[in-house]
Amino acid sequence: MAKIKVGVIEDNKTLLIMYRHYITSLKDVELAFAAESIEDISSKTKLKEKPDLIFLDIDLDGKSGIDGIPQIKKMFPSAGIIMLTNSEEGKDVIHALKMGAIGYVVKTVDLKDLYNAVIGVLDSGGFLSPQIAREVIGEIQKKNGLNLHVSFSRREQDVLEQLKKGLSYKAIATNLFITSHAVNQHLKRIYKKTGVNSRGELMALWYNEEV
């Protein structure tokens, strides 16, 4: 069976080296190129072969990964593009998918996720990391005005998780590296979204599995 040819565009050199080593070590996958920028792959001399799949960092220096999708699709029309990201913001994911990406992977040192993404794309035509899938669902539900747990912003979810542990506002502030004032601001928004007026009411909602 022919090997799947994979290209990587990532501006963090350490990660790029790790991806290159990992992909090279796989039996059924072959590295087509490893580049630090979209401009970098424009130089044909760096290309060994046309890739079947390209992992593209979303937050590149210079032209962003999302803005670069049309250029990459022009260069490699048959290649699938999988975004690599630090961000789990649902709206970024939807934007990238609309631009033509077919997958989204959260950057992690567990490089097996890269392989899972390759297999996921081959098997079903697309791949989303579980964290990303949850964010996308949240984003869609937010647009539909649903008052569910996933309609909270990431930071509000962080505060909620701490709150559920029974921590004080001060402890939450310390754990999240924010001020007590910022905790209060997040809580006000959570109260508003859930229609409660106190921490007690919020916890009651939680225990009734309504949050």
Next chain:
Amino acid sequence: MSLFNLDLLRSISGGSEEGVKEILISFHEELGSQKSKILNVIASEQYAPLAKIMHNIKSMMGIINDQKLAANVSEMAKASYYDQEKEVVKDKILQFLHEADLLRNDAEQIINQLSSK
């Protein structure tokens, strides 16, 4: 004991010691580069680039053994997204720079050991 998860590094590089060395050399350089950027951001009080810098560092922390430190960096990276939190996270990040130096020193030692083999 090394501050790095050397078994993981060997696994990533398919068992190649040269691969481990290459990753650590890059880690040493990249962390040094990000440290300079942090100092520039803090000196200039222009915090906009901080989120990207901290996320860059966060994504490199998976190869260290100290998971508590990695989790702290992850929280710093999250907080650096929010303007109102940058003043607070700044102090945490400055404290982290000391840890970053320890990591870079350890990486250098391992690189030297691998080079002398």
